[in-house]
Amino acid sequence: MIDGTVLVTGAAGFIGSHLVELLLEETNCRLVCLDDFNPSYDVARKRANVAGFVAHPRVRLIEHSFCDAAFMQRLVAEEAIRYVAHLGGHAGVRASLADPWRYEQVNVGGTLALLEAVRGRPLERFLLASSSTVYGWGAPVPFLEDGPLGVPLSPYGVSKRAAELLCLMYWRVHGVPAVCARLFSVYGPRLRPDLALAVFTRAIERGQPIPLYGDGSVQRDFTHVSDVCRGLLAALACEAAVGEAVNLGHAEPIAIREVIELVAQALGKAAQIELRPGSPADLPATCADLSKAQRLLNYRPQIGFAEGVRAYVDWYRDTAAT
Numbered sequence: 001m002i003d004g005t006v007l008v009t010g011a012a013g014f015i016g017s018h019l020v021e022l023l024l025e026e027t028n029c030r031l032v033c034l035d036d037f038n039p040s041y042d043v044a045r046k047r048a049n050v051a052g053f054v055a056h057p058r059v060r061l062i063e064h065s066f067c068d069a070a071f072m073q074r075l076v077a078e079e080a081i082r083y084v085a086h087l088g089g090h091a092g093v094r095a096s097l098a099d100p101w102r103y104e105q106v107n108v109g110g111t112l113a114l115l116e117a118v119r120g121r122p123l124e125r126f127l128l129a130s131s132s133t134v135y136g137w138g139a140p141v142p143f144l145e146d147g148p149l150g151v152p153l154s155p156y157g158v159s160k161r162a163a164e165l166l167c168l169m170y171w172r173v174h175g176v177p178a179v180c181a182r183l184f185s186v187y188g189p190r191l192r193p194d195l196a197l198a199v200f201t202r203a204i205e206r207g208q209p210i211p212l213y214g215d216g217s218v219q220r221d222f223t224h225v226s227d228v229c230r231g232l233l234a235a236l237a238c239e240a241a242v243g244e245a246v247n248l249g250h251a252e253p254i255a256i257r258e259v260i261e262l263v264a265q266a267l268g269k270a271a272q273i274e275l276r277p278g279s280p281a282d283l284p285a286t287c288a289d290l291s292k293a294q295r296l297l298n299y300r301p302q303i304g305f306a307e308g309v310r311a312y313v314d315w316y317r318d319t320a321a322t
């Protein structure tokens with residue numbers, strides 16, 4: 001079990017806020033929760049994400065950017081940070097084609113600022129939220145962490161691969177105990193509003209057409225946020241994971257058309273589909289090989305997709321009603 005102060009970046013985000021809650025439940029750690037509450041999506045949602053833990057006696061919430069290297073250096077020293085869970089970042093595959101600079105600044109520059117802040121300090125773990133997008137075009141499916149990587153098809157994927165390489169270099173050269181968790185299409189309550197499942201749910205509920213890019217045959221390895229957070233917690237504790245990349249996926253890819261059907265069933269409404277051209281940034285399929293995660297982290301996803309979709313739809317209706 002982990003012990004000491006944990007810095008969680010992106011704590012007001014979708015996955016970060018779930019990880020904070022799990023850390024409060026499962027550990028006695030003090031948590032320094034950092035987020036700059038930028039308007040990547042409705043800031044009110046980010047405020048709502050932290051509402052459940054902001055007043056917790058073991059939580060300190062700080063509103064600042066991790067790209068501020070001098071600030072991060074002071075914070076890590078003053079708070080005697082022992083673990084970093086770096087969930088903060090600028091996410092979104094297609095959006096990154098329109099604004100590649102931002103992804104480079106936040107995901108690469110920000111990770112570097114954090115690594116510099118912890119370099120030479122006593123640290124138990126530096127956990128990076130990386131992404132299945134690092135596998136890219138040409139990587140054999142299912143994706144194996146230590147098999148050949150392809151070419152990422154978006155500035156987002158490139159920024160995550162660059163951040164991984166910085167982490168692995170800081171481990172080899174400076175001894176920063178880094179782990180790169182490669183997350184696969186995470187979903188669940190508080191899902192980012194730009195992600196496919198959120199877009200589909202909103203459109204079907206409102207009786208609006210769903211923009212479907214390509215023919216719907218693209219497959220994604222949807223993974224429930226509770227499973228991902230269990231894997232992240234295990235990675236914070238696992239010594240053998242240091243210096244490694246580890247997949248946190250579900251290993252059951254689902255075609256996007258099937259996702260739409262499941263959402264429509266859960267909502268009890270019909271979906272109207274509006275076909276749009278496919279994006280060259282979309283890989284045809286993602287699928288995690290989970291043998292390394294099982295071996296190192298005892299990671300076994302528990303939530304089946306149909307069950308997770310029903311629970312997500314319930315959450316969506318509950319929060320839309322408030």
Ligand SMILES: NC(=O)c1ccc[n+]([C@@H]2O[C@H](COP(=O)([O-])OP(=O)(O)OC[C@H]3O[C@@H](n4cnc5c(N)ncnc54)[C@H](O)[C@@H]3O)[C@@H](O)[C@H]2O)c1
Pocket residue numbers: 009010011012013014015016034035036037038040046064065066067086087088089090091092106110129130131132182183184185186187192
């Ligand atoms: N959601 C997924 O399916 C998925 C898949 C793979 C990887 N990831 C990665 O997991 C992490 C969390 O993703 P998410 O879906 O929860 O996204 P999110 O946008 O909900 O959360 C990210 C948080 O980081 C914060 N942030 C961004 N830049 C910051 C900065 N400079 N300083 C401080 N805070 C900053 C944002 O305000 C946001 O609250 C991201 O790094 C993302 O790239 C997500």
